[in-house]
Each structure stands twice: as structure tokens, then as C-alpha cells.
Amino acid sequence: MSNNTPVYLDNHATTRVDPDVFESMIPWFTDNYGNAGSGTHVMGTAARDAVESARQRVADAVGAAAREIIFTSGATESVNLAIAGAVSRQPSGQCVVPETEHVAVLDVVEQLERQGLSVCRVPVAAKDAETPGALDLNLLDEVVRRGTCLVSVMFANNEIGTVHPISAIADIVHSYGALLHVDCAQAIGNCSIDVTTLGADLASFSAHKCHGPKGVGALYVRRQQRIVRIDPQVFGGGQERGLRSGTLNVPGVVGMGRAFELASEQLVVSSKHMAVLRAKLWNLLVDAIPGIHLNGPPFDSGVRLPNNLNVLIPGIDGSTLLAELSRIGVAASAGSACSSEQPRPSHVLLALGLSEDEVRQSIRFGLSRMTTLEEIQLASERLQAAVQSLGAA
Numbered sequence: 187m188s189n190n191t192p193v194y195l196d197n198h199a200t201t202r203v204d205p206d207v208f209e210s211m212i213p214w215f216t217d218n219y220g221n222a223g224s225g226t227h228v229m230g231t232a233a234r235d236a237v238e239s240a241r242q243r244v245a246d247a248v249g250a251a252a253r254e255i256i257f258t259s260g261a262t263e264s265v266n267l268a269i270a271g272a273v274s275r276q277p278s279g280q281c282v283v284p285e286t287e288h289v290a291v292l293d294v295v296e297q298l299e300r301q302g303l304s305v306c307r308v309p310v311a312a313k314d315a316e317t318p319g320a321l322d323l324n325l326l327d328e329v330v331r332r333g334t335c336l337v338s339v340m341f342a343n344n345e346i347g348t349v350h351p352i353s354a355i356a357d358i359v360h361s362y363g364a365l366l367h368v369d370c371a372q373a374i375g376n377c378s379i380d381v382t383t384l385g386a387d388l389a390s391f392s393a394h395k396c397h398g399p400k401g402v403g404a405l406y407v408r409r410q411q412r413i414v415r416i417d418p419q420v421f422g423g424g425q426e427r428g429l430r431s432g433t434l435n436v437p438g439v440v441g442m443g444r445a446f447e448l449a450s451e452q453l454v455v456s457s458k459h460m461a462v463l464r465a466k467l468w469n470l471l472v473d474a475i476p477g478i479h480l481n482g483p484p485f486d487s488g489v490r491l492p493n494n495l496n497v498l499i500p501g502i503d504g505s506t507l508l509a510e511l512s513r514i515g516v517a518a519s520a521g522s523a524c525s526s527e528q529p530r531p532s533h534v535l536l537a538l539g540l541s542e543d544e545v546r547q548s549i550r551f552g553l554s555r556m557t558t559l560e561e562i563q564l565a566s567e568r569l570q571a572a573v574q575s576l577g578a579a
């Protein structure tokens with residue numbers, strides 16, 4: 187690692203493209219650049235075959251059938267298609283979402299609410315609870331029974347790492363005849379996912395969160411046991427079974443297929459690796475920084491992503507600390523990358539009951555399977571130096 191390379195611990199925002207993934211994409215930019223929709227010549231049919239093989243790889247990695255996978259531009263688009271597409275078929279029911287969902291979910295739901303949809307936002311367990319960020323399933327049951335058409339729950343939270351019990355949630359949702367959408371953006375490569383056994387009706391995925399390229403994602407739309415119907419939100423050439431018109435990003439789709447294949451092949455080893463390094467980082471920080479506090483569920487709760495660490499350092503402003511860390515070579519963040527252009531205090535930490543001051547003193551680290559012990563040691567040293575220079579330790 188060169189001295190100028192920052193230690194990259196912002197893997198919830200995005201991950202490094204795996205060199206193997208990159209290799210798999212190159213021919214689809216250079217030699218085989220045909221449109222997957224061009225059936226009249228060999229360059230088009232080769233692109234189509236590559237897309238279909240990637241679709242199978244993505245499906246295999248998430249426990250779906252290939253015909254249940256629709257390629258999109260990323261999890262944001264998948265989430266929008268799932269929620270707006272499902273609601274457009276059943277506009278009279280209510281939509282239920284936990285308060286700690288990603289803005290991709292919260293904002294589309296808010297937009298639909300302006301158009302007349304009834305929305306119920308469910309609180310989560312507070313910071314002092316056994317598992318902060320967890321859903322109370324009795325409360326969920328009570329809320330869903332009031333004429334719900336769709337529930338959207340993330341598999342795992344992108345800020346504090348809380349993993350939700352999707353199968354149990356699916357049982358509740360289905361017992362009232364509603365549909366369940368699961369935002370799996372942060373789960374691939376960190377958790378085992380089988381959409382069929384989980385009971386998801388719709389599930390959103392992104393390639394760039396698991397060492398794939400940016401700008402490509404997928405939506406799972408259940409077609410086994412029962413057929414889930416949604417309305418398209420983008421119109422045009424009728425690609426992706428009419429659910430997502432637009433020329434497919436063939437290199438991106440190929441890269442996503444390889445990234446998902448690698449993520450599932452390496453899941454057991456990489457999740458253990460990340461959990462060990464995350465514990466190491468936490469232990470080093472606890473020893474060095476008085477008063478440092480963990481936001482989110484304990485590591486041994488079994489319901490926290492193995493790569494997530496979110497900490498509160500009393501007396502230190504998070505954005506000042508992040509700027510200093512960036513200067514001395516650590517890339518971390520305050521929360522969701524998607525809202526960092528318009529910084530507002532994290533709605534996730536506020537939902538746990540942290541005060542605005544506590545939220546401002548919190549920062550998030552995200553590890554990946556590529557993170558090394560050397561990087562963790564360096565990050566810890568640099569963080570201690572930054573905290574010292576800002577005057578708390």
C-alpha cells in the first residue's frame with residue numbers, strides 16, 4: 187500500500203471493483219460492443235447471450251430463477267420500480283416502511299404519498315434496546331393488518347448494520363395478503379440471501395456494493411409459487427420483459443453477474459474476515475479513545491452486518507473529524523453517501539433516539555473483503571491521531 191493511498195473504510199458507500207470483475211467486462215466495451223437487443227447479427231446475439239448468462243449468475247447468487255431478474259441502473263432504480271410499480275397496481279392500500287429505510291425507499295414513498303398513497307412509517311428499537319434498529323414484529327403485525335398493499339423493509343441497514351428477520355416479516359405481510367419488497371443493497375457479499383426461502387415478492391440489488399461496477403443493479407420480481415405483477419415506470423423499447431425499457435448496459439450487467447458469483451462463492455470466508463477485522467478496529471479504538479460508543483446492535487447479537495462499525499466520539503464533531511481523517515489518509519463517512527451532498531443529520535441515528543449533537547459526533551466505517559489487517563492498524567493509528575489533534579483524547 188503506498189503512503190498516499192487512503193485507507194478506504196467507506197465500503198457501504200461503494201466498493202472497489204474486483205480485478206476479476208473488471209477483466210470480465212473489458213471485451214464487452216472493446217470487441218463485442220453489440221446491443222443485446224440486436225437479434226439480426228452475431229454481435230447482438232453474443233451480447234444477448236452474455237446478458238442471459240449474467241442473469242443466471244445473479245439469480246443463482248440470490249436464490250431466484252433467471253426469469254425473475256430484471257436489470258436496472260442500480261438499487262435506487264430497482265427500489266423505485268418495485269414500490270411505484272406495485273403501488274400503481276393497488277393504489278388503495280397503505281404502504282408500510284420502517285423509519286430507518288434508505289432514502290431511495292423513503293423518498294419514493296413520500297412522492298407517492300403526495301399523490302394520495304397512505305403511508306405508515308414504523309419506529310424501530312431505540313439506542314438503549316438490546317438490538318437498536320430492530321423492528322417490533324408485534325407492532326408490525328398491528329400496522330400491516332390495517333389494509334396494507336405493500337411493505338418495504340431493508341435486509342440490512344446501511345448506517346448501523348441492523349439485519350432484519352425477513353422470513354418472519356414475510357409471514358406477517360403475507361398473512362394479510364400484502365406484498366413484501368426487500369432492499370438487499372447492503373446484504374450481498376455480507377449475508378446469505380435466498381429470496382425464495384425468505385419469502386420476498388420483490389427485492390432490490392446493486393452491483394457496486396459488492397465489488398461490481400457502478401450504474402447497474404437488479405430487481406427480483408417473484409414468478410414462482412405466485413406471480414407478482416408490477417407496472418413499468420420507464421417506457422420505450424420494452425426491454426426486460428417490458429418492465430424496464432432502455433438499452434442494457436452489457437459490460438455492467440456482465441460485471442454484476444461476475445461480482446455476485448464471487449460474492450456468494452466467498453461469502454463464508456469474507457464475512458468472517460470482515461467481522462474479525464471490524465472487532466480488531468473496535469478494540470483498538472476502545473483502548474485509545476475514552477468514551478467512544480458503539481451505535482447500533484452489538485457485534486455478537488447475530489443481527490449486525492459483519493462489515494459495519496458506527497461510532498460516537500463524544501466532544502468531537504464528526505464532519506471535522508472526517509475532514510481531518512481524509513487529510514491524513516482514512517476514507518470514512520457520516521452515514522449515507524446519497525445524502526452527503528445535502529448534509530442533514532442521519533435520520534437513522536435520530537430514529538434510534540440519539541440527540542442531534544450525538545448524531546453529529548457519529549461516524550461510520552465500512553469494511554470489505556479486500557480490507558487488510560495492516561489497513562485496520564493504520565486506520566486506528568490515524569483515527570487516534572485525528573482525535574488527539576481535535577482535542578478529545
Ligand SMILES: Cc1ncc(COP(=O)(O)O)c(C=O)c1O
Nearest residue numbers: 260261262288290344371372392
Ligand atoms: C440500503 C440501500 N439501498 C439503496 C441504495 C442505493 O443504491 P444505488 O447506489 O445502487 O442506487 C443504497 C446505497 O447506498 C443502500 O445502501
